[in-house]
Amino acid sequence: MPNPKVNVGRVFHALGDPTRRAIVEKLSEGPLSVSRLATPLDITLTAVVQHLQVLEESGLVRTEKTGRVRTCRIETAGFSALEKWIRDRRSMWERRLDRLGDLLAESGEGE
């Protein structure tokens, strides 16, 4: 079930940034600490933390602090909201194409 708090506009905005997409791609392979995330991306910890905040607010990532380590992992709510938005659009235009197909078939029968 998509999280009702997830705003699909925020999700699109969050994923419009290449570094944030790289973070999501990395976390899809498994949870990582903030510092383990920062190293291959070659950006500062501060920058990673800011990107993580945007990703958390969009429901794409969640983080959890245990002692001194903050672990980041994928949150599915943002993805579900994205998929729902795309599916809704697709179903609209496919329904329309079905109706067009029916109309064409009917006009063909009348010939």
Next chain:
Amino acid sequence: MPNPKVNVGRVFHALGDPTRRAIVEKLSEGPLSVSRLATPLDITLTAVVQHLQVLEESGLVRTEKTGRVRTCRIETAGFSALEKWIRDRRSMWERRLDRLGDLLAESGEGE
């Protein structure tokens, strides 16, 4: 087949804007002329044309001019690129969860 020219970053960026999402939502119901698009959105023709250009470059919309009328319709390439990006991420984390499940089952068998 996703259009190889579609850049998923551009698609996310394009859909991060609420007016551009509204245009895509409107066109999902059927093709419209630029002026018919502008009226309910309550924005100038110039603004619609600029948004349409971003949507065209992202493979989400295509426009075609016949005489004096430019007709806009949904282009599926951008949507396919989005769906592929999400599907690839999902398959990564689902594969990882499957492996975790296998490991847990194996450790349970050993008890």
